[in-house]
Amino acid sequence: MEERTLQFIAALRANGVRVSMAESADAFLAMQQLGIQDRERFRQSLRSTLIKEQRDFPTFDRLFDLFFQAGSPPSMSNLLEDLSSEEAAQLAEALRQFAQQIRQWMEKVLRGESLSPEELAELDQWLNAHPSPLDRNPDKLLQRYLKALQFEEVRQAMQELLETLQTLGLNREKIEQLRAGIQQNLQAMQEQLRQHIGERQRLQATQRRQTPSIDALLQRPLQHLSPREMEVLRHEIRRLAASLRTRLALRLQRERKGRLDVKTTLRAALKSGHVPMQLYFADRTLKPKIVVLCDVSTSMRFCSELMLSLLYSLQDQITHTHAFAFIDHLEYISPDFERQPVQQAITQVLWRLPPGHYNTDLGQVLGEFERHYLYTLDRRTTLILVGDGRNNYNPSRADLIERFGRLARTVIWLNPEPPWMWGSGDSDMLAYLPYCDKVLPAATLAQLVTAIDAIVLSRAH
Missing domain, CATH: 1.10.150 (DNA polymerase; domain 1)
Incomplete structure (x- = not known):
């Protein structure tokens, strides 16, 4: 105390x-x-x-x-221990009707397992990436945690599970025991979250408000930055881009020569009587060609801004960039960057595409790209999608990502959400995943820089 x-x-x-x-x-x-x-x-x-x-x-x-609030959460019980082998088989059969992600949470509740430190840390990471002005209210924050865990979906699935067990012939007394145990375990998990929120807010309360270092800002989730910190990172982009540009130029210079040019070598050798013989190599084009589609809705706005800043600061090391921005429709924005400095172009693009609430329509956007801009893809093109894969329950059109992948050299998705969030709520990321060659994290500026390194510098090999 x-x-x-x-x-x-x-x-x-x-x-x-x-x-x-x-x-x-x-x-x-x-x-x-x-x-x-x-x-x-x-x-x-x-x-x-x-x-x-x-x-x-x-x-x-x-x-x-x-x-100074209450202590430890209520204990959780392993509800599987008291089941006979026949009852356990009935439970396993009843669980098979549920989707894998929901089923895993249901099994966790049935086993009486509390949330692990790793799971709580991932929850914190997601909430940091999607802040809300209501987060200072513990009850509102708890509701956001529960929504992220699909808590209500799990509760409803548990009710369906008990009904299925009754249909399969499990006796009423055992069903009521399971019902009481499930309710107790769900309440205990909810209380664990409540206490975790208290600990999180206690930690925040004891930390003095100060301007974090650049290194700290590089590692901080972009959606959790203040306007002043965003401005600091806008200036930092210039230094990071200069460093990347230098590294890429040096690597291109080292690896500029390609395969042996036999015709040129023999032609030169005839003039000198083959002594000495000088080898000539055909130059190879190592600079990448990029097509990038950036989600500029509310949750992705600053991430896409930084991505565009980095890419267009490296234009002298890229063969060509076709850039697009979208929320519920697609806009070709490369001309904006050709007419004015990078930051001015980004400001103009964001002004033209103001954010709204729940209006992203990625399926519609992919359809527009197929109809009007398919010519930008070829076997030298790296297609980059920058977004969280959330589509407001609109058709995903994942088939179009598959088609684009057949035309392009590679498809890379930059996503700020952790993998455990993919497929939850209105996320269509699991539908797109099979057609991506890589999915790279993009929750922080440090991760964005690493992604650019992987995309652009790898083409110099």
Whole structure:
């Protein structure tokens, strides 16, 4: 409790409340004399010793509830242990009707397994990549966690499972035992999430607001950046692009020569009587040709902006770039970059395609590309799609990605969402996945730079 109280005092200071060393000592003395068993008395003792100004009361109350809440979540039970072999076989048969992703979560609940640290970290990564102004509200944040886990879908699937087991002849008493155990395990998992949210918010509360280093910003999810941090990364793009451009130019210079040019070598040798013989090599074109389709909807806007900035800063090392931007329709934007500087072109493109809510239609966009721009693809072309694969339940048209892959040299998808989110909700990423040669992560600027390195520099081999 002393350690938690020290963290609480640090959080007060980080949130602008002035707390002296003497006041901290008074708080610990009050804890010793009054104890901590009575929560309201404990609250009053801390408030009277740590808070001097009435304006700080709301901050104190918010942080107190955050730091001093209930303890461990309810335990979870392995519901499979009490099943006979016949009952286990009936359960396995009933589970087969569900899609793999839902079935895996159902089996986890039935086994009584809590969320692992890795699963919680992946949830945090997804939420950081898709921030909401309501995230400071623990109840709203909990609902976002539950939605990401498809919690309601799992709950409904459990009800269907019990109905199927009844049809298969499992006795009523066992079904009711399973129903009670499932409900208990779901509540325990929900409470685990609630406590994880509290720990996450406690950590945020104790961290002083300061401008992070460039290295930290490179690793931070793009959707979690403040406007000031976005501006810092816009300037950093120039340095990163210059470094990439230098590396690519050096590699192209080293590997500029291709296969032996026999005709030129023999023709030159005839003039000199074959002594000495100088070898001539045919130059080979190593610079890539790129077609890029960028999702500029709300969730992808800054990611696509940085991707375009990097690509167009490397134009002297690329044979040609055909660039497109889309939300619910496709726009050819290469002419914008030919007429003006990169950042001005991006600003104009984003102004022309303002973001909306839930209006991405990737299937429609792929259809437009097939009808009007298929000529841009050939066996030297790298086709890049930058997007999260979320399509608002519109037709995916994954068949078109397959067709584009037959025409292009390679198809690469840059996606900021972690793989475990693919296929959830309105995500069509699993439909597109079989037709992509690579899917590269793009949640941070560091990952974007690595992706560009893999796409552009690899063509110099």
